[in-house]
Amino acid sequence: MALVTARPKGAPAGTKGLALYLVPRLLPDGRLNSYRIRRLKDKLGTISVATGEIELNQAQAELIAPPPDGFRLMMEALQFSRIDNAFGSAGLMRRAFLEAGVYASRRTAFGDLLLRYHRLLRDAQVVPVWEGPANIQALEVLRALSPKLDAVGGPVAGPDAPEAAETARH
Structure with a gap:
């Protein structure tokens, strides 16, 4: 389609x-x-x-x-795809972290499991630090765009969406 x-x-x-x-x-x-x-x-x-x-x-x-609304609604559709990209990126970050953890728990190198190497553990701690802000940024984008995205005749998210975004930030 x-x-x-x-x-x-x-x-x-x-x-x-x-x-x-x-x-x-x-x-x-x-x-x-x-x-x-x-x-x-x-x-x-x-x-x-x-x-x-x-x-x-x-x-x-x-x-x-129909015209004159076609172009405006196409631009709204593009905004939805951008929001989807933001949430998708945050989700992929989490999935990659989990996949790497499973892999490292089974893979050996130099006679020991990868999970036993301190450098890997240190580097793995960085991912969760970025995961939270990525989700918060996606929620902030959704909150900022919610009042503007009314293709279906109403708000994109429920009336409590701004509160949910605020709660996620704290």
Whole structure:
């Protein structure tokens, strides 16, 4: 699936004329949808999320937001992906720490388990120090953006989200 902005016929120029569509790769009957990727753009930022130009030649798509709201909602979707990246990074940090601990508890080097080497233990103490602030930063970003992200007609998080972020900080 691709979330795309496209200009419907008769829509004005500029971002006010863009609508937001959800374009499936496959149709319900299993056939490929009718679109062609013209090019992927070189970009800075989140390179794992492809940005490109797509020709929607009679492609089936579901309208998410008509003009003038399409571009604004696409920008909100990008903000959600940034929030997801923040929480994902904090989670991966924790997972990597746990995986390294399991590995070090079973791996031997120079006749002894890795866990018995003081330098490894010293270096391993750094990860939990960064893990907490990474989670707090992700919560702070979510708290800062919550009032602005209203694509579904309400706040992204519940009314107690700012208190939860404040509690996590202390």
